[in-house]
Amino acid sequence: MISVNNRDFLFVPIADYLIPAEKVAHVQIGNYAEHALLVLTKTGYSAIPVLDSHNRLKGLLGIGMITDAILGLERIEYERLDNIKVDEIMQTDIPNVKTTDRFQKGLDLLINHPFLCVTDEDGIFAGILTRRVVLKQFKKYIYTTQ
Numbered sequence: 787m788i789s790v791n792n793r794d795f796l797f798v799p800i801a802d803y804l805i806p807a808e809k810v811a812h813v814q815i816g817n818y819a820e821h822a823l824l825v826l827t828k829t830g831y832s833a834i835p836v837l838d839s840h841n842r843l844k845g846l847l848g849i850g851m852i853t854d855a856i857l858g859l860e861r862i863e864y865e866r867l868d869n870i871k872v873d874e875i876m877q878t879d880i881p882n883v884k885t886t887d888r889f890q891k892g893l894d895l896l897i898n899h900p901f902l903c904v905t906d907e908d909g910i911f912a913g914i915l916t917r918r919v920v921l922k923q924f925k926k927y928i929y930t931t932q
């Protein structure tokens with residue numbers, strides 16, 4: 787990660803601040819909700835990316851989307867977990883962020899999203915930009931420019 791002490795960091799490509807794809811917990815198109823719930827529970831994350839078999843970004847899946855899908859009239863119908871596929875319930879309207887976009891775009895979007903899924907120029911999932919990483923960078927900027 788590049789270390790900068792002035793506002794230059796706003797113009798650095800997002801690629802320099804990514805948690806790389808190989809370190810990001812994810813599920814794949816075609817996986818069942820039961821598997822996704824297991825991954826979300828075991829990693830402790832509230833939402834993770836959904837990828838296809840070519841590592842292309844397809845959507846986002848959170849715990850709430852799973853519980854909402856199995857919510858019956860009177861109870862949570864856990865037995866439906868192995869009938870529902872992640873592609874049926876994932877969120878697909880997510881921001882389009884590229885590795886070449888600037889940090890400033892990430893900063894703006896992270897106000898409303900806890901993390902951003904980032905793709906390369908071929909649409910392949912490259913990693914995520916999290917609020918944590920951006921806040922750390924922002925803190926560094928504030929503390930070194932007083």
Ligand code: 2BA
Binds near residue numbers: 809812829835914
């Ligand atoms: P959440 O899961 O809601 O996590 C919110 C914050 O709680 C995280 O902020 C982090 O500071 C902390 N946290 C949660 N689970 C953690 C864990 N297993 N280890 C360490 N810290 C944990 P951010 O780091 O800014 O992450 C924002 C969101 O990005 C997370 O929201 C999660 O949905 C996603 N995320 C972060 N790292 C991920 C990874 N390696 N794989 C998949 N998703 C990830």
